[in-house]
Amino acid sequence: MSLLPVVLAGGVGSRLWPLSRQLHPKQFLSLDGGPTMLQKTLGRLDGLETQSSIVICNEEHRFLVAEQLRQIGSDNRLILLEPVGRNTAPAIALAAIAATQDGDDPLLLVLAADHQVQDIVPFHDSIKKAQALAELDYLVTFGVVPTFPETGYGYIQQGTSLGQGFGVRRFVEKPDAATATAYLESGEYLWNSGMFLFRASCYLQELERFHPDMLHACHQAMAQLENDLDFTRIDNEAFARCEDISVDYAVMEKTQHAAVVPLAARWSDL
Template sequence: MVLCGGNGTRLWPRSRATMPKPFIPLLGEQTLFQATLERCADREIFARPVVVIGERHLRFAEKQVEANAPDALFVVEPFGRNTAPAIALAALALDPDEIMLVCPSDHHITDPEAFRNAARIAAQMATEDWLVAFGIAATAPETGYGYIRRGEALDGGYRVQRFVEKPDLDTALGFLADGGYAWNGGIFAFRAGKFLAELSRHRPNLFATTKCAFERGDNAGATIHPDQESFAEIRGESVDYAVMENTDHAAMVDVSMGWSDIGNWDALFRERQLPSDDNVIVGPGEVIGATGVMIDSDGPHVTLIGANDLVVVVDGEDILVTARGAVQRVREASRCKDQ
C-alpha cells in the first residue's frame, strides 16, 4: 500500500501543494513515487499496489505508475485525513487475511534488497497478528524523527517497548548512545483485518466513519472513490497515535537500508552530496570560497561567494535562501503557505 500526498511545504519552492515531493525527480530522473513502486515491483514477493491518494494528485500518479505498476488499484481521497483513515481505506479494499505493507511514497532508500528482506520478515510476523514497524538504524541524533524503543526479542524482530515522538537534541543524543532505539520510518506491515480490528478497538468513531465512507462510495473498477459526504465526518489522525502507540501487538524489525524521508533541504543536500564534493549544484550555478552550499536553480545562474552552509533554490519567480540549520522553518514562509 502506497501512501501519497502532502502539502509540499518542506521542500518549497521546488515542492508545492499542487505538486508535492513524491512526484518530483529530486534524485536523478526517477521520482520518489516511481522508486517506491519499483522497490515493490517483484510480483513473486509483492501483490499489486494499492495507492491511496488525494483527488488533486491522481493525474500525476496515474501517469507515473505505467512502468512499474500498471495494475495498481487507486483509492482516491476527496481531501486529506491523515494516515490512519488512509490505511483503513486500503485495508477495507483487501481481504482481511492479506498482509499490508504500508509504504510512504516520498522516502529514499539506497539498499532496496535490505528493504525487501525486512519486508519478508515483517510479513511473517504479521501472519502471527503482530503490527510491525520498520525500525530504521539510527545513524545520527535526528530531532525530526520519531523513535522506537526495542523490547523483548521475538522470532524475527522485537516487541515494541514504546514509541517516542520527536525528541530534543539532548534526548536524541541519549537515544543514540543507548543503542536500543531506532528511527520510526513510518513503514508498517500487518494483516488488513488485524489493523481494522485494532483501529475499531482504539478509535471506534474513526473506524466507523471511515468504513461508512468506503461502503457508501464507488468501489467498482480500478479506482475507488469513498463517499465525500461521509468522508467529511472522519476525524483524521496518524496511524501512530490512533493504533501503534495503543495496541498490545506492536512489534518492530530492524533494518539498515540507507533510508531518508528527504524531510527538508538539508536532508536532500546530504543525499545529493558526493564524498569528494563540499557543495551541491543542480542547474546553472557556481560557488566561490564557500563550503556546505547547495544551489538548485531551474533557470537563472546563481553565484554564491564566501557564505557557508546555505541553500539557494530558484523555482520560476520564487527564490529561497536559507541557512542549512534553519531549513525546518521553510514551511513558515508566507509564500509557501499561499501555494
Template sequence: MVDRALGCGRFRASLVPKQFLSVAGDNTLLQDTVIRLAGLDLAAPMLVCHEDHRFSVAGQLSILDLDHQGIILEPVGRNTAPAAAIAALEALTLAEDPVLLVLPADHVVSDPVALGQAVSKAAEGVKKGHLALFGVTPSAPETGYGYIRRGAELLTDLYRVDEFVEKPDHDTACQYLADGDYLWNSGMFMFSAKDYLEALQAYSKSIYDSCHEAYQTLVREQEFARLSEEAFSRCPSNSIDYAVMEHTAAAVVVSLNAGWNDVGSWSSLWAIGDKDEHGNVLRGDVLIEDTRNTYVHAKASPGVHSGS
C-alpha cells in the first residue's frame, strides 16, 4: 500500500498541509488513512512525501506506533505518476510481483468495511491484468470533481472505463447524476507494480525513464529513502490519470460507496462532521446563538458565533 502524503490541499493553517491536521476527529488525516487500512489484508504502508515534510510524516506515525515500510522523499513535487513509479520500483525490491494500492493521505473514508470490499473487488481485476481506479457513486451534482464514465460490467461492481471527463458545470453534473453511469474520480488506484511500470513506459516514457534514473540515486537514511534533486527534477510532472489511465485499454473502475470525501473545501468539513440538532458542527470550546448549518472550530481560544 502506498500513501501519497505530498499535496498541500486547498486550505491550510500556518502552511501546514491538510493531511497533518486533525480536521475529522482527534487523529490527523494521515493517521486516519493508515489506521483504517490496518484491518485490511495489506502489507504495512510505504509513504511518499516531499522531503520538507519527512519529520511530520515520521512523527505522526510514531506517535500512534503505526508500522510502515519506509518513507520515500521527493526533493521536488512531480505529481502522482512519478510518485507511484518510484514506489513501484521500491516495491519490486521487497516482493516478486507486488500489488500497489495508491491512496492520497488527506481523504476521509467513513466506512472502512465498504472500502475493504471495494479493494477486494479491485484485486480481482488486478489479477487479470487490469489497472483499477476507485469511482465514487455521486450523491449530488458536484462540480469540483472529475468524473469517470463506466462502461461494460466485467465483474460485479467492476467496469471498463469508457471516458474520463473534466470537472463539469452544474447543468452537466446534473445530467451525469441522472445518467447513473458517471462516478466521481477519487484519485485512488490499485495495480501491480509491473503492470503500472509497463504502462508508464508505453504511454509516458519520459516519466518512466526519469524515474528509473532517479531511483538509482536513492540514498537510505534510517527510515527515509531520499531521491537526488538533480535526477528527480528532470522528471516531467503528471498525474496517474493523464500519464497512464486515459491511454490504456486495461483501465477499470470499481464502484466505491464508503463515505468518501476529499476534504477539499470548508463545506466538506461541515459535511463530514458530527452535527447537533440544528445542523451545526462544533469543535473546541464554542458558544453559539441562533446558528444553523454552520461549521465552527475554536482551537486555541474559545469561539463565539451568533447568527447563521
C-alpha cells in the first residue's frame, strides 16, 4: 500500500527568530542556501512509493507554499488552508477526512515541515518498518535514537517487541538533565520526533473515541470546501470550534494501539 504524505506547515517558527518571523516562518527558509525546509521535507520522500501529498498551512502563508511547491515541480498537491491554528490533532483530522472522502483509506505519513533528517537511507528504512505495523492498524510514531541526554525533547519509553518496532510503554515530558541521562543509559527511551504513520480511518476512529466534539467540528469544516486557485479553504467558523491540542495529547498517549519505530537518521527538530 502506498503512503499519503501529510506535511504540517502551519507553525510560526518562534525558536528561530529573528530569521523566522510570523509572515515567513522557519519551514519556508533555506538554512544552507539550497532548498527550503518545506522543499527538503518533500524531497526526502523521493524513492518511496507515495501518493501526491497533502500540505496543511496557515491562510496567510498560502502563496509562500504554492510558490515553493511550484519551484520543485510539486504544485499539483492538495493545499489545505487553516483559518486559525489549532495544533496538530485537528490538522491531521482534516487530512484524514480529505483522504477518505472518496472511499479510500490510505496510510498517512505525517511529517512536520521544519525538521531536519540527514540520513535518508535509515529514514526510509524506518518508514518501511512503520508501514508494516500501520497495515496491522497500529498508530505508529517514530522515536529518534538518542545520542546525548537532551532536555529539550519529550521521550517515548519502548514496550514489548512488535517485530518491526515496539509497543509504547509511556510518553514522558521534557526531562531535567539527570533524568535525561538516566533515560539515555537505560536504552529504553527514544526522543519523540512528532512524526507518525497510521491508517486514516484508525486515526479518525481514535479521535472519535477520545475527542468526538473535535472530530465533529472537523467534519463540519470539511463539508463546505471552497477551491480558490491552488488552495482549498475549509469552513472557518466550524474549525475554530476545535480544541487546540496536539496529536500526542489527543490520541497517541491514550490509544491502546500505539507503536514506536526507532529512527537513527541524524534528526533535528529546529
